[in-house]
Amino acid sequence: MHSPSHPAYNPLIRKLESIFDLTDDERQALQDLPMQVSALKEDQDIVREGIVPPGVA
Secondary structure: OOOOOOHHHOHHHHHHHHHOOOOHHHHHHHHOOOOOOOOOOOOOOOOOOOOOOOOOO
8 A cells, every 4th residue: 555655645646647648757756845735615616716725815
């Protein structure tokens, strides 16, 4: 089983690789992105208009 830090565990990398091939450098660049995965409810706002979420510059 892969650890959460392994690229194969990353849902974004898995999704992109289902569409096209990624180079090792591209895979590593995606793995290095600051990412937080959250479970959202069906009608939950992701970002409200006019609000800058924490961690976004």
